Amino acid sequence: MKLLREFEIFIHTAQTGSLSDAARLLDLSPAATSIAIKRLEAQLNTALFIRSTRSLRLTHAGEVFLQHCLPAVQLLQDGCRAVQAGDQLSGLLQISLPSDLGRNVILPWLDEFQRLYPQIKLRVAISDRLADIFRESVDLALRYGSLPDSAMIALPVCSDNRRVLCAAPSYLVQHGTPKQLSDLAQHNCLCFMLGDYVYDRWRFRALGQEISIQVSGDRVALDGDAVRRWAVAGFGIAYKSQLDIADDLQAGRLIRLCPDLEGEAAPLNLLCADRRQISPIVQALQSYLSQRCANLLQAISVD
Incomplete structure (x- = not known):
């Protein structure tokens, strides 16, 4: 991680305004610190510091580079810690x-x-x-x-x-399968609370257009798990996150409806x-x- 070390030397030199102070903080010799700065400047093909016998300050290019260098070094240090921690x-x-x-x-x-x-x-x-x-x-x-x-x-x-429309095979056998969104008006839709209100306006995209439809049903839950359980039991149609019902879809306990519609992002x-x-x-x-x-x-x- 030679480049990371050079970035750290550059940051400490810029923050302290002194090669010797930066060297002391990093447990390096002033000569090694100076060589690292010169090597970095050669790689960037630009001067990062204006030097005099009494002072050291950033050039404009150095100020710009410091703004990018600080978050980059933090990210690299975090990554090193994560890898080194491993199983620990x-x-x-x-x-x-x-x-x-x-x-x-x-x-x-x-x-x-x-x-x-x-x-x-x-x-x-x-x-x-x-x-x-x-x-x-x-x-x-x-x-x-x-x-x-x-x-x-x-x-x-x-x-x-995204969310998807779904229902149990038993519900579809008894009540029929909706072919389009307008058919939901004839179906029992299972709703849940989203924050402090009932999520009963379901939104979709079709052919690049936003579509929303008001639904209703005889059950509302504060708990998303209850809605999924009602759907699996055949009590109605649900509008659920794909992640929530993935296992039910794979097992056939729930059937995805209107697959040509793009559900609301979740x-x-x-x-x-x-x-x-x-x-x-x-x-x-x-x-x-x-x-x-x-x-x-x-x-x-x-x-």
């Missing part, structure tokens, strides 16, 4: 999961995650209400949709996830309140969940 990743991971996905999909995945990193401890809260991230002792929340609070940090887990993100919470453990979890979600969507993709 340890600590407490406090995470809030959505009801349906968390209970039926993520929990078994977390079992495997702990087998990969046995020194990690888990504290899990399961709820569809994002407010839990503030009320309970959790550091992260895995949630669908866009950021509810612009001050929060979102780490993408599955950006291309990106899955890990949310946290502060970038400093993005530890090697969190980065490892993000990478692990992203791969598992990608594999799950691939398994149910329609050719």
Whole structure:
């Protein structure tokens, strides 16, 4: 990681305004520090510092390079720590999961995650209400949709996830299969709460146009898992995240309806309140969940 070391020398020299001070902080000789700066300037084919016998200050090119160098070095250092930690990743991971996905999909995945990193401890809260991230002792929340609070940090887990219309074979045998969205008016639609309101206006895209339709039914749940269970039991049509019902689609417990329609986007993100919470453990979890979600969507993709 020779280049990373040279970047670190450049940053410390720029921040201290002194080659000798930078050398002392990095436990190097002033000569080695000077050689590293000269080598970096030669690689960039530009002067980074204006030198005199009494002072050292950045050139304009040096100021521009410093702005890019700082985040780059931070990212590289984080990556080095994550790789070097490897199986030694340890600590407490406090995470809030959505009801349906968390209970039926993520929990078994977390079992495997702990087998990969046995020194990690888990504290899990399961709820569809994002407010839990503030009320309970959790550091992260895995949630669908866009950021509810612009001050929060979102780490993408599955950006291309969407909702799909689905129903059990038993329901379709008894009530018929809707061929177009207008047919939903004659069907029992199973709804859930999205925040503080009932999500009963379902949105789609077809031929580049946004389409929305008002639906109704005899059941509404605060819990996404309840809606999936009702659908599997044959009580009506649901509009669910592909990730939530992937296993049901593969097993034939649910049938995808109107497959030519593009369902509403339901990106899955890990949310946290502060970038400093993005530890090697969190980065490892993000990478692990992203791969598992990608594999799950691939398994149910329609050719």
